[in-house]
Amino acid sequence: MESQVDLPIPAKLVQVFATEGVRYRGAFGGRGSAKTRTFALMSAVKAYQAAESGLSGVILCAREYMNSLEESSMEEIKQAIRSVPWLDDYFDIGEKYIRTKNRRVGYVFCGLRHNLDSIKSKARILVAWVDEAESVSATAWKKLRPTVREKGSEIWVTWNPEKDGSATDKLFRKNPPQSSMIVEMNYGDNPWFPDVLEEERQEDLRNLDYADYAWIWEGAYLENSDKQVLANRYVVQDFASDLWQKADRLLFGADFGFAKDPSTLLRMFILDNSLYIEYEAYGTGVELDDMWKFYAGKEEARPKQLEEWKVTDEAKYPGIPQSRKWPIKADNSRPETISHIKSQGFNIASAQKWQGSVEDGITCLRGFKQIVIHTRCKETAKEARLYSYKTDRITGEVLPVIEDKHNHCWDAARYGLDGYIKQKSKGAIFF
Known part of the structure; x- marks a missing residue:
């Protein structure tokens, strides 16, 4: 040999x-x-x-x-x-x-x-x-x-x-x-992934709960559906790029990352009582001065901003179409961040928070007939599967307390739905 x-x-x-x-x-x-x-x-x-x-x-x-x-x-x-x-x-x-x-x-x-x-x-x-x-x-x-x-x-x-x-x-x-x-x-x-398995995978993507699909094909853990916040409320599938034009408007929601937490931006719309999530920006360690790249990408850069564009930014910051045109609602805990992003040419403002706003937001999300996540939104789909309630360490019982992880995309979704989320208690509290 x-x-x-x-x-x-x-x-x-x-x-x-x-x-x-x-x-x-x-x-x-x-x-x-x-x-x-x-x-x-x-x-x-x-x-x-x-x-x-x-x-x-x-x-x-x-x-x-x-x-x-x-x-x-x-x-x-x-x-x-x-x-x-x-x-x-x-x-x-x-x-x-x-x-x-x-x-x-x-x-x-x-x-x-x-x-x-x-x-x-x-x-x-x-x-x-x-x-x-x-x-x-x-x-x-x-x-x-x-x-x-x-x-x-x-x-x-x-x-x-x-x-x-x-x-x-x-x-x-x-x-x-x-x-x-x-x-x-x-x-x-697998470069030799056979056609017969591709047919099986597509069939599972259409018909299985996404958590089960992800376990079979994407190496995910087999999750306890009882603890999943969005269990049985979402699907992951492609849909037409112009479908949003049948909706009343586009919705944009942003969450800011700190330290190892990612920053996120989602583009969504509501149609026939279903929430469609069609674009995501998801990145860890995004500098404040680069947020315009993260949100808009090269296609929607201003002329002066293009001078800051690097060759390595092409793959790193694909951006989200029309992020400059439509209002963005964001986490109100960082007003200085919102102010800086606004100075970069975005119509961004704080979303309301109140005691119990997270739970009310989840009620709103689960109230949709269906949440449809486009297949390109891989992190949103992943978090949909992992966003969970806590479980008792000894008994395994699901507790009415939401884990503070795997929620960055869904925090962005809640902020983007500002005004659509019904407040159970009176009086908004900003924190």
Whole structure:
């Protein structure tokens, strides 16, 4: 084999396997992302490299549950090897085994739940690949990691997230080990995403609750719909760019970010008692002097402002059409910010707040027949799924208290609906 070869792997996973000196390599995300197929292929490449270097050992392929080889990654690995001629020539593939023809490296398949203790007796583990790792317990990880102890040995992990805070999620997504390269992979990262799956994805986007769709295809957690503020009230879909012209007006709402919080601007309209959200601007660390870029983009820049436009701003600040033309309602807690943005040529003013205005705003949002979020508004759709009530840490009971996170787009939506939100109590309070 030549020293360099072309391998059919997604570009996003190149960095995972090209980075040297890494013990933990992994990928998480939704279906159809090619992560399992790629890790299967690269396990064969790793076996080839080890055997050619004179090493002997095993590639351990594990899952939490595996009662038979039919439930293992064996068939995936066989297909991956057969897809690359020089690998196919190098391996001896039988009905119940896979090994290099020189017999230096072979595959071992096992379930962690019932066979974990026996793993210690296996031959030298060169790579331990744990697929479908979402359900792997903390105990299993504690036992497996020190078992893979050979010099230069690696642990690979692939999983479809389900529970926020699962053992695998905590270990490899929330706080990954220092020597690790973990990426998120979804269908859009797979250049060979098949047409048959695209049909399935589109069908799910049309018919499933968006939270379920996001879990299947976008690597999101499987959320408890009872705690979601906007559960069963929104859909994510395309609609005509001129549909807003049938509405009475456009609505713009803005929320200001501080520190790590993002700034947001939404363009919306109301039609047939449905709220349509068709454009979003979403950015962290946007400087006050750059707010005109963030809101308007290059197309609606003033002549003098164009002198400040940089080549790198093109992708960073796409802007929202007609943001200069229509009134913008914004968070009234920063009047100096509103004043500065107004000086940049925007018709922006404070939205009213009062004690209970957040709850009243949510009542208004849930009162629409439907909230339709355009597919280009990815952060708004994401927050719609994550905007939640708190739950009791012990019992899991949903509490009547809204979590102060994943709400930046929806705060902007509430501000944009200023005047449409009915106040339950009397007297506006500005704070």
